[in-house]
Amino acid sequence: MFAFAVLFILCVLYITATILTHSLQDLLLGQNPSEEQNSIIRALFSWVLIPVIPLTIISGLALLIYGIQAFALRDRRKPLACPKCQTEESRIVGRMFNRKPVVGTDWQIAVCPFCGYDWHIPR
Numbered sequence: 621m622f623a624f625a626v627l628f629i630l631c632v633l634y635i636t637a638t639i640l641t642h643s644l645q646d647l648l649l650g651q652n653p654s655e656e657q658n659s660i661i662r663a664l665f666s667w668v669l670i671p672v673i674p675l676t677i678i679s680g681l682a683l684l685i686y687g688i689q690a691f692a693l694r695d696r697r698k699p700l701a702c703p704k705c706q707t708e709e710s711r712i713v714g715r716m717f718n719r720k721p722v723v724g725t726d727w728q729i730a731v732c733p734f735c736g737y738d739w740h741i742p743r
């Protein structure tokens with residue numbers, strides 16, 4: 621996902637620098653470019669732009685889908701609650717259960733910080 625983010629930022633920067641501000645053109649050509657230099661640069665930019673536009677759209681969509689999924693998953697996941705006193709685990713208020721992995725299994729032991737009750741939960 622990091623690669624998509626980098627790709628998206630690079631594509632947006634390229635589009636901004638070439639089409640919106642012409643800053644890249646000014647940087648490459650200097651103050652008084654000839655008409656020939658101008659047309660070469662314009663042709664070069666438009667050739668690079670052909671793959672850049674779909675890449676921008678694809679990476680932007682991938683980031684959007686990832687963001688929606690992460691948001692939906694975070695929303696759906698229920699907090700862990702102690703079976704004895706019903707205290708819910710909450711990262712926001714810093715109330716976390718102690719977890720100890722059970723060696724050789726896919727389970728771990730959770731210990732409630734309030735009543736001291738311990739029980740098995742999947743990792």
Ligand SMILES: [Zn+2]
Nearest residue numbers: 702705732735
């Ligand atoms: Zn408890």
